[in-house]
Amino acid sequence: MADFKGKNVIITGASRGIGFALAQAFAAEGANLSLCATREEALKEAAEKLAQYGVKIYTQVVNIAQAExxxxxxxxTVKELGTLDILVNNAGITKDNLTVRMSEKDWSDVLDVNLTGTFLMAKAALKVMFKKRCGSIVNLTSVVGQMGNPGQANYVASKAGVIGLTKTLAKEFGGRNVRVNAVAPGFVQTAMTDALPEDVKAKALEAIALKRFATTQDIAKAVLFLAGDDASYITGHVLAVNGGLYM
Ligand SMILES: NC(=O)c1ccc[n+]([C@@H]2O[C@H](COP(=O)([O-])OP(=O)(O)OC[C@H]3O[C@@H](n4cnc5c(N)ncnc54)[C@H](O)[C@@H]3O)[C@@H](O)[C@H]2O)c1
Known part of the structure; x- marks a missing residue:
C-alpha cells in the first residue's frame, strides 16, 4: 500500500456511501481529509465518525455544480491543511427516466453535478497541483458509462463524459507530474442498490461473474491504488471494479 501519511485528500460527496468509505480508507492510512457534501448535518456526523483516526479533517458544504x-x-482546503495532494471526484446523482419522459431539467441537473462538477473541481485543484508539479486525481465514473443503460440517458452521458474528461486531463497535465484516472464501479451495495426490487437484484447478480455486489471497501481499495504511488506510472486509465459484469 502506498504511503498516505500526511497527504491531503479532497473527497467530494463524502457524507455517505462510497465517499464516506473512501474517507475512512484514506484516514486509516493517515491521510488528512477535506470533505464536502450538500448537507451540513450529514457532513458533521461523518466528521464525528472519522475523528477516531486522529487525522486533520476539514469540511465544507459545497455544490460542485458551482464554480465559485x-x-x-x-x-x-489549502489554507486549513497546508496543501492539496489528491482529489477524488466522487459526488454524483441520478434522476432516472426513459428518454422520452426525461425533462430537460433532469438532464441538465445530472450533467451539471456529475460532469460539470467533476470538471470544476478538477480545474480548481489542478491550479494547485500544476504549480507544485505533483498531484493525483481519481474520478468516479460507472460501468454504465461504458456499456449504456436504459432509463439513464443523463447519468450514462455524464459518466461517459467523465471518462473522456479523465483521459484529456491526463494528457494535459502528465507533463506536470499530475496523474488523472477513473474508477468505474458496477453495482455497489449502498442505500441506492438496497432499494432495488428483489427480482432486479437477482437479475443483476446473474450477470455479475463474482455473483455479488461490490462493497464500498472494494471500490475504496481501487481508488486508493490509483490515487497513490503504487500507480506511479498509470494515468488516463479507467479501472473497472464491476465483478466481471462488463469486460
Ligand atoms: N452506488 C453504486 O452502485 C454506484 C455504481 C457506480 C458508480 N457510482 C458512483 O459513485 C459515486 C458515489 O455514489 P454513492 O452511491 O456512494 O452516492 P450517494 O448518493 O450515497 O452519495 C452521494 C454523495 O454526493 C453528495 N452530492 C450530491 N450532489 C452533490 C453536489 N451537487 N455537490 C456536492 N456533493 C454532492 C451527497 O451529499 C453525498 O454525500 C457517484 O459518482 C456514483 O455515480 C455508484
Whole structure:
C-alpha cells in the first residue's frame, strides 16, 4: 500500500456511501481529509465518525455544480491543511427516466453535478497541483458509462463524459507530474442498490461473474491504488471494479 501519511485528500460527496468509505480508507492510512457534501448535518456526523483516526479533517458544504464554490473549497482546503495532494471526484446523482419522459431539467441537473462538477473541481485543484508539479486525481465514473443503460440517458452521458474528461486531463497535465484516472464501479451495495426490487437484484447478480455486489471497501481499495504511488506510472486509465459484469 502506498504511503498516505500526511497527504491531503479532497473527497467530494463524502457524507455517505462510497465517499464516506473512501474517507475512512484514506484516514486509516493517515491521510488528512477535506470533505464536502450538500448537507451540513450529514457532513458533521461523518466528521464525528472519522475523528477516531486522529487525522486533520476539514469540511465544507459545497455544490460542485458551482464554480465559485469549488474554487473556495480548494482554497480553504489549502489554507486549513497546508496543501492539496489528491482529489477524488466522487459526488454524483441520478434522476432516472426513459428518454422520452426525461425533462430537460433532469438532464441538465445530472450533467451539471456529475460532469460539470467533476470538471470544476478538477480545474480548481489542478491550479494547485500544476504549480507544485505533483498531484493525483481519481474520478468516479460507472460501468454504465461504458456499456449504456436504459432509463439513464443523463447519468450514462455524464459518466461517459467523465471518462473522456479523465483521459484529456491526463494528457494535459502528465507533463506536470499530475496523474488523472477513473474508477468505474458496477453495482455497489449502498442505500441506492438496497432499494432495488428483489427480482432486479437477482437479475443483476446473474450477470455479475463474482455473483455479488461490490462493497464500498472494494471500490475504496481501487481508488486508493490509483490515487497513490503504487500507480506511479498509470494515468488516463479507467479501472473497472464491476465483478466481471462488463469486460
Ligand atoms: N452506488 C453504486 O452502485 C454506484 C455504481 C457506480 C458508480 N457510482 C458512483 O459513485 C459515486 C458515489 O455514489 P454513492 O452511491 O456512494 O452516492 P450517494 O448518493 O450515497 O452519495 C452521494 C454523495 O454526493 C453528495 N452530492 C450530491 N450532489 C452533490 C453536489 N451537487 N455537490 C456536492 N456533493 C454532492 C451527497 O451529499 C453525498 O454525500 C457517484 O459518482 C456514483 O455515480 C455508484
Amino acid at each position: 464554490a469549488c474554487e473556495s473549497f480548494v482554497q480553504n
